[in-house]
Amino acid sequence: MSLIKELLKHRLGTASLIIILFLAILAVFAPYIAPYDPLEINVDNILQPPSLAHPLGTDLLGRDVLSRMIYASRISLEVSLVAVGLSLMIGVVLGAIAGYFGGLVDLIICRFIDIMLCFPTIFLVLAMVAYLEPSIVTIMVVIGATSWMGLARLVRAEILSLKERDFVLIAKTYGASSLRILFKHLIPNALPPILVSASLGLGQAILIESALSFLGIGVQPPIPSWGNMLIEGKETLEVAWWLSFYPGMAILITVLAFTILGETLQEILNPKRKER
Amino acid sequence: MISFLLKRFLVFLITLFGITVISFSVIHLAPGGPLSPITDFNPKITPEYRERLVKMYGLDKPLYVQYWEWLKKAAKLDFGRSFSPDQRPVWDKIKERLPITLLLNFLSLILIFMISIPLGVLGAVKAGSWVDRILTIVVFVGYAMPSFWLAIILMMIFGVKLQWLPISGLHSTLGYEEMTFFEKLWDWAKHLICPLFVATFGGIAGISRYVRNSMIEVLKADYILFARAKGISEKEVIYKHALRNALLPLITILGLSLPGLVGGSVIFETIFGIPGVGQLMWQAVMARDYPVIMANLFLVAVLTLIGNFLADIGYALADPRIRLGDKH
Numbered sequence: 001m002s003l004i005k006e007l008l009k010h011r012l013g014t015a016s017l018i019i020i021l022f023l024a025i026l027a028v029f030a031p032y033i034a035p036y037d038p039l040e041i042n043v044d045n046i047l048q049p050p051s052l053a054h055p056l057g058t059d060l061l062g063r064d065v066l067s068r069m070i071y072a073s074r075i076s077l078e079v080s081l082v083a084v085g086l087s088l089m090i091g092v093v094l095g096a097i098a099g100y101f102g103g104l105v106d107l108i109i110c111r112f113i114d115i116m117l118c119f120p121t122i123f124l125v126l127a128m129v130a131y132l133e134p135s136i137v138t139i140m141v142v143i144g145a146t147s148w149m150g151l152a153r154l155v156r157a158e159i160l161s162l163k164e165r166d167f168v169l170i171a172k173t174y175g176a177s178s179l180r181i182l183f184k185h186l187i188p189n190a191l192p193p194i195l196v197s198a199s200l201g202l203g204q205a206i207l208i209e210s211a212l213s214f215l216g217i218g219v220q221p222p223i224p225s226w227g228n229m230l231i232e233g234k235e236t237l238e239v240a241w242w243l244s245f246y247p248g249m250a251i252l253i254t255v256l257a258f259t260i261l262g263e264t265l266q267e268i269l270n271p272k273r274k275e276r
Numbered sequence: 277m278i279s280f281l282l283k284r285f286l287v288f289l290i291t292l293f294g295i296t297v298i299s300f301s302v303i304h305l306a307p308g309g310p311l312s313p314i315t316d317f318n319p320k321i322t323p324e325y326r327e328r329l330v331k332m333y334g335l336d337k338p339l340y341v342q343y344w345e346w347l348k349k350a351a352k353l354d355f356g357r358s359f360s361p362d363q364r365p366v367w368d369k370i371k372e373r374l375p376i377t378l379l380l381n382f383l384s385l386i387l388i389f390m391i392s393i394p395l396g397v398l399g400a401v402k403a404g405s406w407v408d409r410i411l412t413i414v415v416f417v418g419y420a421m422p423s424f425w426l427a428i429i430l431m432m433i434f435g436v437k438l439q440w441l442p443i444s445g446l447h448s449t450l451g452y453e454e455m456t457f458f459e460k461l462w463d464w465a466k467h468l469i470c471p472l473f474v475a476t477f478g479g480i481a482g483i484s485r486y487v488r489n490s491m492i493e494v495l496k497a498d499y500i501l502f503a504r505a506k507g508i509s510e511k512e513v514i515y516k517h518a519l520r521n522a523l524l525p526l527i528t529i530l531g532l533s534l535p536g537l538v539g540g541s542v543i544f545e546t547i548f549g550i551p552g553v554g555q556l557m558w559q560a561v562m563a564r565d566y567p568v569i570m571a572n573l574f575l576v577a578v579l580t581l582i583g584n585f586l587a588d589i590g591y592a593l594a595d596p597r598i599r600l601g602d603k604h
Contacts, residue, residue, distance in 0.1 A: 012413075114287070115294030117532075118577040118584070120539030123557060127302050127573045130561040207422060211543060214424045215558060230425060237432055248425035255420035263416075 006268045013264030016257040023254060027074040036064035038071040039222050047240045057242045059232065068224040069246055075225045076254070079140050080205035084198055086144025087151065092194060094148070095155030096182055100163060106156075113149045121146050125208065129217045139218055143205050151197045158190040192269035196262050203258030210251050226251050280592055288585050295581060296350065299574035300343050303566055355571035360563055366571045370553060374575075376446065377545070377552035380468070381537050384475035385530075392480050393523070396487025400522075401514060403492055411484075419481035423474050423540060427547040430470045442467050444549035471548045475540055479533065486529055490522040497521075524594060531587030534580045 007013045026033060036054075042062030050057045056065040098109035128142045162168065163186060171181050206226075212218030213227025221228055226247040233243030337345075349355070355366035395415070399408045435443030442448065447463050455463060494500065495518055503513050541554030549555070553572060560568035 111287075111290055111294065114291050115298065118291065118295055118535065118580045119298070119573065120535035120576055120580065122539035122542045123573055123576050126542065126557055126561045127569050130564055130566075130569055131302065203420065207420075210422055211424060214422070215542070215546065217561060227422075230422075230428070234428055237428065238436060241432070244425070244428060248422060248429075251422045251425065252417070252420050255422075256416055259416055259420055 003265075003268070007264060010264045010267070012260050013268075016261040016264070019253060019257040020261065023073055023077065023257075026070050027077045030070050030074045034064075034067035034070040036067040038063060038068040038224055040064075047236065049240070050242055056246050057240065059229075059240075059243055060236055065229075065243065065246060068229060069226070069250060072224040072226045072229060072247065073250065073254075075136070075219055075223065076206050076209060076251075079136060079143070079209045079219070079225075080202045082140040083143035083147070083205045083209075084201045086141065087148040087201060088194065088198060090144070091148035091151030091197075092155050092187060092190075095152035096159050096187055096190075098152070099156040099159030100178065100182055100186065109152070109156075113152055116146070116149050119146075121208065122211065125212065126215075126217070129212065134217045134220060136219055136223075139209060139212060143208050147201060147204065147208075151194065151201070154193045154197055155187075155190055158193055159186050162186050162189050192265075196266045196269065199258050199262035199265060203255040203262070206251060206255050206258070277592070281589065284585065284588050284592075288581065291581055292578065295574065295577045296347055297343070299570055299577065300346055302573060303570050304339075350571075350574065355574075356567045358560075358568050359565045360568075366567045369556060369568060370571060370575060373551055373553045373556050376550065377538070377541050377554060380471065380475065380545075380550070380552065381541060383468075384472050384479065385533075385537060387472065387476040388479040388483055389526075389530075391476070392483035393487055393526075395480070396484040397491055397514065397519060399484065399488040400491030400495065403488075408488075415481045415484050418477045421478070423478050423543050424547055426477060427470065427474045427544055430473060431547075434470065441469055443470075446550055467548075471544045471550060474544045474547075475537070478540065479537060482533060482536075483526070483529065486526065487522060490525060491518060494518045494522045524591070527587050527591040527594060531584040534583040535576075538576055538580065 007017060040063060042058070045054075045058050045062040046060055048054055048058040048062075054064050054066065056069060059065055059068070094109050094113075098106040124146045125142050128145075129138060132138045132142070159182075168181060168185055171185055176184070209218055209225065210227030210230070213225045214231050216228075216231065218227055219225035221232070229247040230244045230251075233240070233245075233247065236243055353367045355370075357363045358366055358369060395411055399411045402408045431443045434441040446467055447460065448467075452460070452463065495514075500513060500518055503517050504510075508517075538554075541552055542558055543554070544550070545552045545554035546558045553576070556568065557572045559565075560572065
């Protein structure tokens with residue numbers, strides 16, 4: 001709670017939080033908020049510019065852009081939440097194990113991180129998607145599986161410095177098992193950098209998802225995602241600029257909100273921590 | 277110094293080994309095996325022919341034998357033939373595209389550093405002021421803006437509306453042969469403005485933030501206080517004493533930012549129709565051209581590794597603590 005109070009003192013951080021909450025509400029209550037069915041095709045009503053009936057206009061198939069945008073926010077948040085959840089799981093577990101046990105285990109995990117970091121994310125994601133069927137689940141898994149390395153390094157460093165502290169030694173003398181020390185004492189204390197990393201990661205995941213959808217291997221039409229709406233809009237750019245303008249703005253604002261929130265959290269939680 | 281280099285080289289070899297293992301395992305992710313794109317749904321391919329293909333590619337042997345065979349060929353840059361109708365050797369396809377991607381990334385890297393360092397210094401010197409805040413927001417917008425969207429907007433404004441710049445390709449197709457050298461250079465430059473802008477804009481955020489934060493730390497150091505106490509001008513303190521120390525870690529950041537840059541090539545090469553490896557990767561993925569995908573993935577990772585390795589050595593040469601063999 002005190003964290004939120006601190007956050008509200010930062011103007012940009014507060015604005016980001018409000019944007020994210022607003023998006024979350026849109027996503028959760030999409031069926032009640034969206035004025036039209038996002039998939040309903042209406043051939044009499046194609047490429048309408050923004051108007052009262054269709055505040056953001058209609059697309060090439062006469063579908064309401066606003067409704068599609070609202071449903072797309074659902075997809076984008078869903079994909080990024082699951083992807084980041086997965087990357088948190090891998091990153092925290094591997095980082096904690098490496099930091100806590102040290103020695104050979106640490107060496108192997110660190111080398112593995114180095115190796116994974118040599119692959120540009122987009123190349124790795126593209127390669128994996130090429131071998132698997134493109135679907136929302138594939139994208140979630142692939143983004144999660146390729147974005148945990150930075151976090152693992154962070155958690156490892158945090159655990160390394162925490163494990164020498166007195167409270168860990170006391171827990172050890174009381175005979176607590178390694179697992180208990182890790183999950184009950186160490187990881188909860190490493191939460192601040194994990195939180196920061198999660199917020200930055202959510203923005204990053206939305207960017208990757210939209211890039212994949214844009215390249216035609218992400219979320220498949222007719223399901224709307226900001227990325228695939230953008231590429232559909234590209235074809236009619238000259239006559240209907242609004243088709244790719246709004247999805248682009250949505251991605252920009254959302255990623256900006258998550259990034260600024262992450263930066264603000266970083267400032268609050270540890271003012272001295274250097275940016276990586 | 278020698279022991280440091282040896283240690284780094286050992287890590288280099290281990291990482292290289294890891295890259296080969298991961299690149300090799302990726303092909304075996306394919307449902308139906310690595311041959312499925314050329315055998316599935318192809319009525320001409322009888323079970324006997326399929327078996328012959330399996331034998332030809334050595335897919336009937338144990339995995340470690342396959343890996344060893346693949347490794348021996350990869351060392352000679354032999355990645356087999358493309359699955360696409362032209363069936364050209366994969367390396368030939370990559371070879372003609374690699375210089376283009378490297379050139380573009382090299383140019384955008386130089387631009388990123390030329391823009392980010394002054395921005396970072398400005399942000400640090402004026403930390404907390406409105407200048408710093410505006411810079412922060414601009415830089416974050418650059419980071420958060422989807423590069424493909426920026427590319428479309430640029431194409432729309434400069435290519436379609438104003439018609440100042442061409443919207444795709446590396447150079448004109450009509451009349452290119454008749455141009456003089458300088459006309460050709462100008463033609464290339466016009467084609468590269470938009471792609472380079474897209475490639476650079478997104479990269480400024482990371483580096484300039486890094487310079488800013490690193491500069492703020494350095495400006496708090498005792499030797500800066502001492503330099504100021506001696507009465508050295510503020511300009512000299514910042515540019516001569518602080519900047520040098522703040523920039524040192526940038527060498528490592530340079531290495532770390534390589535994968536992101538090269539990854540960005542996929543996006544802007546695809547949009548602007550630039551025949552580089554990024555576009556090749558995308559085309560290969562769309563066509564399920566597995567040999568090309570695998571070779572691309574492998575080569576890009578190896579290039580990144582080499583970049584990181586060189587950055588490490590550069591850092592060691594620049595930092596006297598390592599150069600003189602001091603353990604820190």
